[in-house]
Amino acid sequence: MEGAAVEETNSKSTSRPSDGRTVEECQDMINRSLKNPTVKFLREHMEKSGCTFGENFIKAVNCKREVSGGYTRGGGIIVCSNHMNLQDEVNQVVIHELIHAYDDCRAANLDWTNCAHHACSEIRAGHLSGDCHYKRELLRGFMKIRGHEQECVRRRVMKSLLGNPYCPEPAARDAMEAVWDTCYNDTKPFDRAP
Template identity: 80%
Template sequence: MAFQDEITQVLIHELIHAYDDCVAKNLDWKNCAHHACSEIRANHLSGDCHYKRELLRGFMKIRGHEQDCVKRRALMSLKNNPYCSETAAKDAIEAVWDICYNDTRPFDRAP
């Protein structure tokens, strides 16, 4: 069952990226802000940063764990983008945070 949960979470994460790619006008994965926004949304909406997952990863923070996790995981992904330096990635995440974190489309709310 845990394995199925992992598969489901990964699929939701990747489907958020696919949704963004289809719906966002002129989405450019080379643009750090565009990539950051999709990563923020995918990490937030897929359950990647659920408290139980974070505990299993060894992150024990009680308050603010979900937002810290979303930022940490978005940064990990952006660091793999050859068009985004670590500084550019951090700046992009902060620049788009409020809008992208609060954008729950295609869901009514974050799970």
């Protein structure tokens, strides 16, 4: 998701939110996620594409909206500490948002206000990050034996696109459908979907 859709509260909070982790606990979890093989792989490929990021590229914050995190060109990645409980959740957010950062890096003309561009990166992030693994879907209360992964990616792409003020519902759905095949089958930098 592009940064305009993410609102932050004071990132210096030290009191434990009613749900989730403190910013400090979440930042420790982010630091652990940097050792995750998929995160390391994505970082290497971003660097090979000419994009590097500094120490504060991925940071924990408290978020007002019901989102897990976000990516903003020039601002990096945020992970919403008040919506995180487990290391696996932090790893998933970091991987998902790194795919957006990678897309932004490799596509010089990516325009986050263009619904098709945004949809493509969301399709790729949903498909390649493991967001829609059947175990995660089961924990969310979605049970389907066949076709769950693509259905999940579509649902999550629409949720993200509808948070983009430039993508009202009909335009968002049309954009997603128009780019689906190309973007779903684009697995770069992976050889195939993990």
